[in-house]
Amino acid sequence: MFKPYAFVLPALALLGLFSFGSMALSLWVSLHQWDPLMPEHRYTGMAHYERAVRDPLVRTALLNTLYYAALAVPLVAASSLALALLVGKVRRGQGILKTLFFLPSITPMVVIALIWVWMLRQDGPVNQTPRIVLGCLPQALKDFLGCSHFSGPNWLMDSRTAMPAIVLTGAWHAVGYYMVIFLAGLGDIPREFYEAARIDGANAWQELRFVTLPLLRNTVVFVLVTLVIGALQVFTQVYVMTGGGPEQSTEVLASVIFKKGFAHFGKMGYASAIAWLFFLFLLCLVLVQMRLMRSRRLYD
């Protein structure tokens, strides 16, 4: 009779300890002074939370995190959908295209971040490309456009461009993965809908607007929810590429939690309070998002 429990016990014990246990512990830690040099942990009540709400660094990090998500989510969703629509039209050679676009997403983020540190240097390939294009144009056209010289920003060293640069790196990593998900969603749409649309004389745009997109709704919901959760937790690129700078312009919530908890050792209580506020914020956002875009049964 207790056999089933023996089957689920290892998984439940591990998840219970490392997932629920850690969340509970995090809550407890956030209510205490947590200094590894001091053996006892003084109860501080809500002090850490009150401090976190007023901390300008936390506010900056929250705004930067939202900024990252606001740029990255639409960028990745739109470009991976566009790619999927185009790649889906190709019959011969689709496999190789999928493979090529997918490659960045299996490469470790650390490696990708390191490559892009160099790609984004002032004299790097990202800035070189427009320079080369400009070099090919005839002088008359350059004078007409009023731009004979292009220097380009020093992406990661400038507080205005550092975050967009990190978004670009993240997008490059993610696009292929979401393209594959969109392709799967596209493949599930029954063909009759397209045949009906064609008989009604729909053009390509109408077909996309009134057939593809509405029927792709569940996939879009899944992609958006996953992207938002992932974007709000961005960390690796920031750690490797900018370390939160310049002038805190890329400091995000995950990097603040990491720094407070581990770099300035002994502030684990405060870091946990920030983490819990972040968790509650994320939870509300996800619940609202799921409610707004609840998945529906679209066809049988």
Add this chain to the structure above:
Amino acid sequence: MDRNDRSTTGNGPTDPLRAGPCGRALRRACPGLLLAFLVLLALTMLFPFLWMAVNSFKTEEDFHTRPFALWPETWTLSTYEQAVTIGRVGIYLWNSFAYAVTVTLAQLFVDSLAAYAFARMSFRGRDALFGLVLATMLLPASVQLIPLFLIVKWMGLVNTFAGVVLPSFAGAFGIFMLRQFFLNLPRDLEDAARIDGCGPFGIYWRVALPMARPALVTLGLFLFLSEWGSFIWPLVILSDTSRYPVTVGIALFRNESFIYWNNVFAASVLASLPLIGLFFVAQKHLMGGISLSGLKG
């Protein structure tokens, strides 16, 4: 008449995904143009990889004078040699491999065991427990980082192999995916095994697991890739550089003296090659699995 029919069925837009905004005259050339455009786009996207690979073969001097040249003055393998000897990338790669294999095998076992029970057995609280398992997917990793560190510290596993891998021995996504797979399997074989006197564990081990092989392979690939790429947890839990996985090793590489960027690129190539190789061997399973994960939305 007969010819006409054949031509309309032959060239007609039978595949809706394929029919584009091309005119009738262009219809033949259009797929080729589209393909060419997409291949060009893909190559542009892969340019950073190419550039990394080229730089990993440049000598230090060459790299410093012309870091953005796409052709090394002289091809050298000394960058790789230095990455392995000074940078100790060989140890890091071995560590990554050991962590990834351990997590993959352990999690496949733990997840499939639980998934089988959730799919095939009935017991009190089953649905509630499964709900709890799924709920863990909502808990963000960055929030769990500090308490996870404290728990592992209390277990005395800081800076150990076990400390790196143990928290990843069970995963909600794997349990969810395998349960889904078991639910869609026919029960006949399992019933036959039961009649032959096979116990629950025997049925799971000898009948259900072999049938679930495709799902296990796909999940295993996912687990291997994600553990190989994991960064923040080993960074936090390890202090001994000889235990670093390759991700942490490379990221902290730059701080070491005698290590130059061309060595970093060589190490990056070494860190990506196993994954790219694995990907080419098993891409069908991988892509199929991603499609599966997208469907649950």
